[in-house]
């Protein structure tokens with residue numbers, strides 16, 4: 133087992149020549165829940181996409197489980213990507229049943245039919261939606277849609293779950309349910325979770341460690357209690373106390 137799940141070294145990401153992310157050193161452990169916080173445009177989603185190997189940095193290294201992802205071919209990269217799963221704020225649902233949406237990634241991976249069925253049923257039970265399996269996935273509430281997206285991700289049994297604002301625009305009950313599921317995925321399936329959120333309270337409730345980004349830089353990375361109670365950086369202090377204007 134590698135000591136770190138991810139190691140980032142001297143990473144620079146640019147869009148149209150403009151640097152949007154610059155992280156010198158970041159190490160993430162396996163089997164933890166991390167929240168990624170920061171103002172709009174601070175690079176949270178970009179960091180998530182880079183960790184998901186969806187995008188490559190302009191320079192620097194992204195090491196996943198001791199493998200330098202910039203030095204491998206497409207085949208290995210795909211294998212690494214299949215250990216990760218990203219869930220978006222507005223997950224895309226195929227216009228078919230909930231069940232068919234959950235089995236999609238499993239079919240893509242060519243798993244045997246019996247295992248596909250077993251995993252899909254297990255995942256739908258996990259998120260408490262077994263009774264909705266035959267329903268149309270495009271006619272669900274926002275909270276149900278997120279739970280189907282989580283079931284679809286869980287069925288793949290990823291090592292890392294990357295969540296980009298999964299509860300934005302949900303009502304408080306749905307938010308509570310999704311947060312409970314995030315913890316359950318971590319506790320019962322030993323999945324590492326990286327959660328991008330604007331909700332400071334959510335970070336406090338769910339995360340074990342917090343990363344604060346500001347203008348593309350990693351300002352602070354610390355256990356959740358430290359970030360909220362005794363942050364080292366003045367910027368973090370301003371951010372968590374709501375005094376940062378942005």
Ligand SMILES: Nc1ncnc2c1ncn2[C@@H]1O[C@H](COP(=O)(O)OP(=O)(O)OP(=O)(O)O)[C@@H](O)[C@H]1O
Nearest residue numbers: 147148152170171172173174175176177178179330
């Ligand atoms: N595909 C792209 N092309 C050009 N610029 C981009 C692209 N994606 C992001 N950016 C820019 O990169 C910077 C970081 O964006 P990013 O979406 O990662 O921030 P964020 O912290 O997730 O923001 P938010 O909280 O608003 O979602 C922003 O200035 C954004 O405009």
